[in-house]
Amino acid sequence: MCGICASIGNDNQIRNVISGLKTLEYRGYDSSGVALLKNGKISVVKSVGQIKCLQEKLADELNSKIVIGHTRWATHGKVCEENSHPHLSFDKKVAIVHNGIIENFEQLKKQLPNVKFYSQTDTEVFANLIASHSGSNIERLVKASKMVKGSFAVAVMFENDNKIYCAKRKSPLYIGFRHGQVMASSDVSAFGENFDYFYKLDDDEFAVVTKDKIDIFDKDLKLVNKAKALFEKAPFFDDFSEEKCFMKKEILEQPIVLKRTFFKYFSEKIIDETTLTKIKKFKKFHFVACGTAYHSALLGAEYLREFAKKDCEVSVASEFRYGFQNISKNCLYVFVSQSGETADTIACAEMVKQKGAQTLCVTNVPYCTLNNLADFVLPTFAGKEVAVASTKAYVAQVFTMLIFALLISGKDMEEELKKFALQFSIKALPDEVLNSALGYSKIFFVGRVADYVTSLEGALKLKEISYINCIAIAAGELKHGTLALVDDDTLVVVVSTREDLKEKIENNIQEIRARGGKILLLSQFEHHVDVEYEIRLSKFMEMLMPIESVVQLQQLALSFALEKGFDPDKPRNLAKSVTVE
Ligand code: M6R
Secondary structure, eight states, X not given: OOEEXXXXXXXXXXXXXXXXXXXXXXXXXXXXXXXXXXXXXXXXXXXXXXXXXXXXXXXXXXOOSEEEEEEEOOSSSOSSTTTSSOEEOTTSOEEEEEESXXXXXHHHHHTOTTOOOOSSOSSHHHHHHHHHOOSSHHHHHHHHHHHOOBOEEEEEEETTOOOEEEEEEXXXXXXXXXXXXXXXXXXXXXXXXXXXXXXXXXXXXEEEEETTEEEEEOTTOOBOOOOOBOOOOOOOOGGGTTSSSHHHHHHHTHHHHHHHHHXXXXXXXXSOHHHHHHHHTOSEEEEEEOHHHHHHHXXXXXXXXXXXXXXXXXXXXXXXTTSOOOOOTTEEEEEEXXXXXXXXXXXXXXXXXXXXXXXXXXXXXXXXXXXHTOSEEEEOOOOOOOSSSOSHHHHHHHHHHHHHHXXXXXXXXXXXXXXXXXXXXXXXXXXXXXXXHTTOSEEEEEESTHHHHHHHHHHHHHHHHHOOOEEEEEGGGGGGTGGXXXXXXXXXXXXXXXXXXXXXXXXXXXXXXXXXXXXXXXXXXXXXXXXSEEEEOOOOOGGGHHHHHHHHHHHHHHHHHHHTTOOSSSOTTOOXXXXXX
C-alpha cells in the first residue's frame, strides 16, 4: 500500500512533504521517511510510527528545496527503519520512494550479484537497478522500469541533480503545479490548497520535474502532451473540526452527507435520463466490493431487487477475482469503493472490462483508478473520509444506491427521501447501554436481511477499532451452529427494523436468552420479549432504517475504542486504502 509525496520548490520543502504525507496516512502509517538533497548530496531520515514521529526527528537545521517522502504499510519485510523508505542504491547516489509491489524482485536481485541489500523490501532493488544503468537519469529510470514486473508509483532523486523523476504502472501518481512549486503524490489531496492544476500519469509514463516545469514522457522517451486537470472544490465540512478524532467528526457529518446526496441526485440531477435509460436495459447487476463497501453493496443489491425487480448478485472482490466467472454482456458489473483505489476491486473491474462487459463504479473520490475503468460512475458525496473505519462513506453509499434503485425502478419517492434527508439527526448512544456493553468480551450481532447487513457492518466496525472478537450472523442461522457459543457472558446485539419479521426475531431472542445470552435490541418498535438493554431507533420508512440503525453501531464501536484508549482513526495493522492484494 503506502503513499508517496515529493516536492520541489523555491524554498524548504520538508514542511510541504510532511503535510502531504499526513494526508496520505490513510494509505499506511507504520513508518515513514524522507530523502533530501543538500549541496548535491542525498540525506535520508526515517522513523517507525506515524508521521508525527518522523516530524519530531527532522532537526531544524535540515532543509532542502527537493524532498521525496513516503508513508508505509508493510508488505515485504517487518516494520523497522531498514525497511522504511526512501531506499538508497548501493552507491548512495539514487534514492527512491515506492508504492506498489515488485513481483520479480527476487529474480532481479540475482541479476545484481555484487550488490549488498540492507532491507527485506522489494523496493531496494529498484534503486539499485536504476544505479546499475548508464545514460541520462531519465533513461536509467526508464531502463530499470522495463525490467520490473508488478505495480509501482515511484519518485526518484539523484545525487547532484536538482530534479525529481517519477514513473508509474498500476499504482496511482499525480503531479501538481503551482507557481514556484511542483509536487508528486499518490493522491491529489496531498497537494493542499492553491495548486493551479495537476496531471494524472498513465501507466508507463515518466515525468521529469523541476520547480517550474513538468515534462512527461512515454516509455520511448517521447514527450507526451497531457491535458491539465483542475481541482474540484472540496465540500464544506468543517462544522465538526473541533472533534478530537476524525471518526467522531465523520459520524457527526452524516446528516450533512445525506442532504448533500439528496441535493446532488434530485436538484442537480447528476445522472441524466440517457444514462438511466442505458442502465435500465441491463437484466442483471453483479456487485463487487471489499469490506464496508461490500456491505453497502449487499444493500444496493437488495434495493435493486426490491424496487427495480432486477436480478442481482454480490461478490467480495478477492473471491470474485479468482472464482470462475461467467462474465455476461447482459450484466452490469457494479464496483463499490470509497477510495476507488482498492487493489482487488480494481483487478476485478479490469478483468470484467477485458471480457467486454460494462462497469458502473460507485466511488467517493473523483480522481481514482476505478473511475477510469467505468462506463458509468455513480458518485457518492461523503467528502474526504480520513478515519480508517468507514462511517459516512458507508452511509453515503447506501443512500446513493437506494436513490439509484428508485431511479431505475421509475418510482417517484423524491418527497419521502427529501423528508428523511432533512430530518435525519444523530442520536447519542444511551450511556447506560454503553456502560453495560463494555463489560462483555464476547459480542455477536444478529439480524435478518437488511438488518443482517447492518449487523455485519456493526461487527466489522467494532472489531477493527476495539479489537474485540465479534461476529455477525444471520439470525435464522444461529441454531445451525453459533448458538453453541452463547453463554452467560455473551452479549448479542439484535437489529430488528422489519416489522413483518418481528415474531421471527422475537423467537431468536428467546433462543439466545434461554442459553444465558444478554440482548441489546435496536428497533423502532416494541417487542414482546424481555431484553437487557435497548436502543430505541427513530421511525423512518423501512428502506431507510439501515442508515438509522448503523449510526448507533458506529457510535457503539467508537465508544468502545475510546474507552479502551485506542486510537479509532488509526487502528493497528490496518490502512484506509488497501492498494495491494
Ligand atoms: O476504499 P474501499 O471502499 O474500496 O475500501 C474497502 C475496504 O478496505 C474498507 O471498506 C474497509 O473495510 C474499512 N476499513 C471498513 O471500515
